[in-house]
Amino acid sequence: MKFSKLAEYYEKLEATSKRLELIDILSKLFKESNADEIGKICYLLQGRVAPFFEPIELGMAENMVAVAVARAFNKEKADVIKVYRKLGNMGKAAEELSNNSQLTTNKPQLSVSEVFGELLKISRFSGEGTVEKKVSALCDLLKKLDPISAKHVANIPLGTLRLGIGAPTVLDSLSLAKHKDKTLRPVLEDAYNKTSDLGFVAQTFFKKGIDVVRKTEIIVGNPVRPALAERLPSAEEAIKRLGKEFAGEPKFDGFRVQVHLSGSSVKLFSRNLENTTLAFPDIVEGAKKEIKAKSVILEGEAIAFNPETHEFLPFQETSKRRRKYKVDEMAKKLPLVLFAFDILYLNGKDITEKPYKERRKLLESVVSKAGNIIRIAEEKKLKSAKEITDFFNEAISEGLEGLMLKKLDSPYIAGGRGFHWVKFKRSQAGQLTDSVDCVLLGVYSGKGKRTEFGVGGLLVGVYDNKKDEFVSISRIGTGLTDDEFRKISEISKHIRAEHKPARVNSDITPSFWTEPKVVLEIQADEITRSPIHTAGRDKEGLGYALRFPRLVKFRENDKQAEDATTVFEVVKLYSLQFSHYKK
Numbered sequence: 001m002k003f004s005k006l007a008e009y010y011e012k013l014e015a016t017s018k019r020l021e022l023i024d025i026l027s028k029l030f031k032e033s034n035a036d037e038i039g040k041i042c043y044l045l046q047g048r049v050a051p052f053f054e055p056i057e058l059g060m061a062e063n064m065v066a067v068a069v070a071r072a073f074n075k076e077k078a079d080v081i082k083v084y085r086k087l088g089n090m091g092k093a094a095e096e097l098s099n100n101s102q103l104t105t106n107k108p109q110l111s112v113s114e115v116f117g118e119l120l121k122i123s124r125f126s127g128e129g130t131v132e133k134k135v136s137a138l139c140d141l142l143k144k145l146d147p148i149s150a151k152h153v154a155n156i157p158l159g160t161l162r163l164g165i166g167a168p169t170v171l172d173s174l175s176l177a178k179h180k181d182k183t184l185r186p187v188l189e190d191a192y193n194k195t196s197d198l199g200f201v202a203q204t205f206f207k208k209g210i211d212v213v214r215k216t217e218i219i220v221g222n223p224v225r226p227a228l229a230e231r232l233p234s235a236e237e238a239i240k241r242l243g244k245e246f247a248g249e250p251k252f253d254g255f256r257v258q259v260h261l262s263g264s265s266v267k268l269f270s271r272n273l274e275n276t277t278l279a280f281p282d283i284v285e286g287a288k289k290e291i292k293a294k295s296v297i298l299e300g301e302a303i304a305f306n307p308e309t310h311e312f313l314p315f316q317e318t319s320k321r322r323r324k325y326k327v328d329e330m331a332k333k334l335p336l337v338l339f340a341f342d343i344l345y346l347n348g349k350d351i352t353e354k355p356y357k358e359r360r361k362l363l364e365s366v367v368s369k370a371g372n373i374i375r376i377a378e379e380k381k382l383k384s385a386k387e388i389t390d391f392f393n394e395a396i397s398e399g400l401e402g403l404m405l406k407k408l409d410s411p412y413i414a415g416g417r418g419f420h421w422v423k424f425k426r427s428q429a430g431q432l433t434d435s436v437d438c439v440l441l442g443v444y445s446g447k448g449k450r451t452e453f454g455v456g457g458l459l460v461g462v463y464d465n466k467k468d469e470f471v472s473i474s475r476i477g478t479g480l481t482d483d484e485f486r487k488i489s490e491i492s493k494h495i496r497a498e499h500k501p502a503r504v505n506s507d508i509t510p511s512f513w514t515e516p517k518v519v520l521e522i523q524a525d526e527i528t529r530s531p532i533h534t535a536g537r538d539k540e541g542l543g544y545a546l547r548f549p550r551l552v553k554f555r556e557n558d559k560q561a562e563d564a565t566t567v568f569e570v571v572k573l574y575s576l577q578f579s580h581y582k583k
């Protein structure tokens with residue numbers, strides 16, 4: 001496929017925010033794609049040249065792209081910046097300058113694979129002279145493109161190619177392109193959950209067919225989409241769901257880490273599949289020394305821990321370790337312990353299908369309770385509501401968040417929420433039993449004292465995973481500290497959107513919209529029905545809203561927008577309020 005054809009599709013995708021239309025356009029695009037380019041197209045649709053978890057970036061800031069655009073179209077950098085300021089988008093500036101230049105005839109019509117190859121080359125330059133190499137390679141590429149293609153290519157290094165397409169939409173469209181309907185989506189999704197690589201799944205599907213996709217196994221080095229927990233209203237309910245006997249583990253309030261070890265190579269991934277290897281050199285060293293296996297994928301919660309006093313530090317302390325600079329200094333100040341709670345792969349074998357109790361035995365064979373950095377999470381076999389309550393109280397008294405209860409015969413369900421894992425969190429009187437992870441959808445400009453921050457309030461939403469869209473659930477104006485307002489102001493500068501973004505469904509319009517990217521953990525007193533918000537709106541026009549919302553923490557580093565609380569969970573939390581758990 002010619003890249004100009006793909007650029008035409010980008011234009012169509014940009015012009016709609018309706019999911020069904022997006023699927024229709026995407027499936028037509030996929031029908032026109034061949035097996036050698038479908039993977040690349042999937043990455044390019046996300047504005048990337050590799051899956052999300054690969055730390056492969058084009059590494060070009062605004063200034064560098066502006067120089068490349070200027071050189072490509074015989075302008076000064078200042079001219080580019082001027083047009084960029086006027087249009088608010090570098091791609092649009094490149095398009096306009098390309099249109100105005102005399103260089104629009106006799107372009108070579110590059111293919112998708114050629115453009116992909118050039119972009120990949122740019123991402124790989126390193127060492128001396130990198131800046132010049134990147135700028136001149138991007139300039140050469142832009143020169144060879146038509147104005148619309150130049151627009152989209154110029155946006156890729158800046159992460160401003162905003163088509164608003166989530167993985168579920170791509171998976172539906174792949175199924176529709178090769179099959180008469182969307183029924184292959186669950187098989188494709190399962191493969192995606194195991195490999196986190198849309199390009200790989202699409203290519204396998206196009207090259208080898210759905211039966212080979214069905215056999216996809218997890219791969220050391222590719223993050224597995226994490227299994228998620230459900231909530232239940234009471235210990236009695238948990239017993240009904242989990243069977244006569246089940247496992248209980250403390251719920252640590254740190255961050256989830258997936259460790260991939262193969263020989264002496266270690267990679268770490270966060271809950272949202274980001275490669276965090278460089279941020280935690282202590283865990284990398286610990287994994288090399290303390291995990292006894294040739295190859296392994298295991299999961300645990302990393303938490304700042306004082307080994308002398310055996311004291312777990314609060315989340316605010318642990319979160320100081322999520323940084324890109326002064327990593328070693330911080331590792332000394334706030335050492336982490338990784339409490340391993342599951343194992344997915346061992347010595348060449350995918351063991352996700354094995355029941356939890358067998359995986360736990362294998363986990364015990366590779367990490368010990370006495371480890372310095374990698375330790376196994378405590379586990380108790382429980383049978384009664386009293387045993388749950390006693391263990392829960394013990395965990396709380398040690399400063400932990402609560403308990404995770406696990407079904408003994410359940411496989412590891414990648415990317416899935418289910419009653420195989422049930423979480424019981426500490427709750428405070430008069431509050432919901434759990435917080436809600438919301439997505440920032442927009443910002444209200446500040447008045448009075450808050451003019452200084454440019455932010456006076458927030459519009460937040462939750463995720464409707466059936467429709468792959470974000471729906472509003474609350475406005476938040478109080479309960480943020482000055483620092484938090486400043487942080488929101490800083491974050492929103494980078495994700496500010498000109499219009500309501502694709503996949504956002506809200507009747508309320510904030511002062512400005514933001515791309516749905518940042519997750520905020522919100523605590524509220526109650527969930528109520530409301531005609532204002534679109535979350536879970538029914539035929540009578542009633543949605544759900546948070547009452548007295550306040551910010552608990554920023555989760556921009558560990559949750560993607562699609563990992564936010566879902567509408568389905570909100571409905572559940574709403575009904576849990578009326579159950580005996582709250583009395």
Ligand code: AMP
Nearest residue numbers: 229249250251252255256301341377404
């Ligand atoms: P939540 O983020 O509130 O839905 O709770 C699920 C998270 O709890 C997981 O993603 C883990 O990061 C964390 N967690 C802490 N302790 C455990 C444990 N023992 N087993 C599983 N997850 C745990």
